[in-house]
Amino acid sequence: MCNLTHFNAPSAAEDRAADWPVRFARIDGDDAFLRIAVLDTSCLTAGAISSMLSSLDEQKMSVAASIRSVLHRNDFIAAHFLLRRVLEDSFGIPCRLWSFGATETGRPTVVCPAMMSRLRVSLSHTRGLVAVGIARGYEVGVDVESTSTDATRLDISDRFFAPDEAAYLRRLDPAVALNDFTVLWTLKEAFAKAIGKGFGQAFHSFSFALSGPPGITFLDPALGDPEVWRFWRASVGRFHVALAYAPDDKAAPAAPVEVLWC
């Protein structure tokens, strides 16, 4: 079940990020949960970006400062602010008190507050859109991409996707194929992030079918049981968002996925 809510981007007069309205409800107790927030960054003012930057820790500020492309830098700042803001909304702990590390394969982890280190977090940024996922009791991975107009992207599926995915795309009209390539790509990246491997997991070792609700097939038995995995996806214009998640406890009742469009 999805809890879908829409918010308008703030006007220039409201660009103090810290003053933005609380969006997600507070989480009390230790129950499993799963939340994803998606933010359109195309209409963020310079003031909003500056305010968002001020809520990051020094390490992320320093990474942001090293990004030459202004648009890429703004998306990076917005994604890392959004992660903190969703966590602040959810737990009442201010943005500046959160800090993050990464596993050796790059998966983000919560470092501070230490009592929150069991939370799972995931984030993604593409030009004009960012998304974050936070969860307890679930592995979680998110990805956002915009549809490319470059038909040579389809060569990537021939080389790196599972054979049935590549064959499916080759049967489509090129414009549709580029759209579906991007949908498949977001699902594949979301899954690769949810298992913490990123591109370290060969993209031809698992496969998605787009004929119904997204489901996964494993071509690599080491990936375990595909039945535990769930997916949510949405498309808004040229943008595609995907979420992959799996419960730690297969027998527990499924938590609803809360989705917030900012």
Ligand SMILES: CC(C)(COP(=O)(O)OP(=O)(O)OC[C@H]1O[C@@H](n2cnc3c(N)ncnc32)[C@H](O)[C@@H]1OP(=O)(O)O)[C@@H](O)C(=O)NCCC(=O)NCCS
């Ligand atoms: C994660 C990845 C699949 C996709 O990245 P992308 O499409 O370029 O960018 P996205 O914006 O969608 O996602 C980037 C975010 O994914 C997260 N991420 C990176 N590696 C990850 C991993 N192994 N598992 C889960 N999440 C990961 C990070 O939070 C990163 O954002 P940040 O750098 O701003 O903190 C790719 O960058 C990757 O595999 N990186 C790890 C490479 C690596 O270190 N490999 C080591 C050998 S296995």
